[in-house]
Amino acid sequence: MACVIVVGSQWGDEGKGKVVDLLTERVDGIVRFQGGNNAGHTLVVGGEKFILHLIPSGVLHQNKTCFVGNGVVVDPAVLLGEIDRLAARGVKVGPERLRISERAHLIMPYHAALDLAREKAKGGGAIGTTGRGIGPCYEDKAARVGVRAVDLTEPELLRSKIEANVAEKNFWLANYFHEEPLSAQAIYEQYLGYAKRLAPYISDVSLELERVLAGGGSLLFEGAQGTHLDIDHGTYPYVTSSNPVAGSACCGAGVGVTRLNSVLGLVKAYTTRVGGGPFPTELLDENGRWMQEKGAEFGSTTGRPRRCGWLDGVVVRQAVRLSGITGLCITKLDVLTGLDKLYFCVGYRLPDGGTLEALPASLNKLGQCQPIYEEFEGWREDITGARRYDDLPASCRAYLERLAQFVGAPLTLVSVGPDREATIVLQDVFAA
Numbered sequence: 080m081a082c083v084i085v086v087g088s089q090w091g092d093e094g095k096g097k098v099v100d101l102l103t104e105r106v107d108g109i110v111r112f113q114g115g116n117n118a119g120h121t122l123v124v125g126g127e128k129f130i131l132h133l134i135p136s137g138v139l140h141q142n143k144t145c146f147v148g149n150g151v152v153v154d155p156a157v158l159l160g161e162i163d164r165l166a167a168r169g170v171k172v173g174p175e176r177l178r179i180s181e182r183a184h185l186i187m188p189y190h191a192a193l194d195l196a197r198e199k200a201k202g203g204g205a206i207g208t209t210g211r212g213i214g215p216c217y218e219d220k221a222a223r224v225g226v227r228a229v230d231l232t233e234p235e236l237l238r239s240k241i242e243a244n245v246a247e248k249n250f251w252l253a254n255y256f257h258e259e260p261l262s263a264q265a266i267y268e269q270y271l272g273y274a275k276r277l278a279p280y281i282s283d284v285s286l287e288l289e290r291v292l293a294g295g296g297s298l299l300f301e302g303a304q305g306t307h308l309d310i311d312h313g314t315y316p317y318v319t320s321s322n323p324v325a326g327s328a329c330c331g332a333g334v335g336v337t338r339l340n341s342v343l344g345l346v347k348a349y350t351t352r353v354g355g356g357p358f359p360t361e362l363l364d365e366n367g368r369w370m371q372e373k374g375a376e377f378g379s380t381t382g383r384p385r386r387c388g389w390l391d392g393v394v395v396r397q398a399v400r401l402s403g404i405t406g407l408c409i410t411k412l413d414v415l416t417g418l419d420k421l422y423f424c425v426g427y428r429l430p431d432g433g434t435l436e437a438l439p440a441s442l443n444k445l446g447q448c449q450p451i452y453e454e455f456e457g458w459r460e461d462i463t464g465a466r467r468y469d470d471l472p473a474s475c476r477a478y479l480e481r482l483a484q485f486v487g488a489p490l491t492l493v494s495v496g497p498d499r500e501a502t503i504v505l506q507d508v509f510a511a
């Protein structure tokens with residue numbers, strides 16, 4: 080029995096999809112515990128590309144069960160669309176292997192409408208959300224007016240919740256944001272339709288996970304977004320509305336903290352960020368463009384170009400602390416091949432000459448931080464065929480070893496290309 084959590088150590092898009100897909104062979108179930116369809120996990124299997132937003136990335140393995148925990152916000156239209164698209168490509172995802180927590184909150188049309196209206200009203204100060212209604216859905220959860228998956232099985236309760244919510248949301252949409260109001264009846268009918276299809280998938284996920292563990296099974300918890308998008312620990316307010324740190328796997332799936340064994344921290348070999356917010360090592364020069372082009376750094380959810388920059392050790396070290404990361408998985412290392420020099424950020428310098436070893440809570444202060452870099456030699460050899468650590472050029476290994484030493488966590492996996500096979504395994508993730 081093992082419970083392994085996979086989390087992003089930066090601002091998301093670290094390549095969690097591939098790694099979860101790879102590790103799925105070793106587990107019985109894959110669990111999502113936070114976020115929603117703001118995530119976009121790209122998998123390449125046998126040269127075929129799949130992008131998943133809501134269903135756990137392990138779904139391509141036919142004999143595994145995928146769980147969507149109570150901490151996830153579920154847009155039923157997106158979920159059903161994903162089930163249908165997978166079916167069209169020969170991947171059957173029936174209720175026997177996809178379980179949705181009855182306690183998961185549902186994204187409603189008014190959530191997306193409010194998300195977009197708020198962003199528009201903020202103008203230049205917009206967060207740059209994915210516009211999927213994630214924040215407003217979590218707001219309703221905290222306000223205790225949210226619609227939960229279980230409500231799909233009780234039509235009268237569903238109707239009354241939708242009516243009450245639409246009355247309030249329309250007030251804001253029409254009077255404050257000057258947007259079109261929505262129809263409660265139309266939403267009710269739409270969600271009744273979803274209820275018919277989704278009812279067989281809805282279950283007590285916490286209980287089902289307990290059964291897997293009690294039977295000696297293993298689970299993989301698939302984090303979405305990244306540590307520095309965490310609503311508590313990230314670069315607030317330029318964050319998402321959930322907790323991508325590893326600790327949230329417990330409350331977002333309904334498993335006890337003593338059940339969890341290890342945390343794999345995903346680290347892209349450079350840094351990217353989508354949307355607004357501070358980014359100390361951001362590059363607006365040809366090196367940044369290199370990363371963007373060679374790394375195909377365009378959002379898999381919104382298609383927006385990702386901002387790119389040097390690898391920030393301070394960012395990763397903070398993630399190791401916040402999530403108790405026990406091993407590092409380095410991704411997209413091959414993207415850096417061909418750069419003459421690499422720079423690795425080991426601290427920040429402030430205008431008064433002082434230095435910082437961690438990201439400050441104040442965004443003003445973070446905005447003033449100048450990265451302190453260490454310089455590394457690049458490499459020119461093609462590394463995509465490397466399957467053992469020693470196959471990597473010495474300069475590449477020096478870069479990775481400095482990262483591991485600086486952040487205080489060992490190298491566990493190194494990904495050198497998008498395919499499952501393009502991976503170097505240094506440690507057994509499940510051995511901890």
Ligand code: IMP
Pocket residue numbers: 090091092117118119206207208209210211212213214303304308317318319320353354355
């Ligand atoms: P929201 O999660 O849609 O509310 O967006 C809030 C912030 O999180 C924005 O900067 C988004 O670009 C960012 N974000 C949300 N999901 C992801 C993701 O999966 N990868 C990277 N950034 C994300």
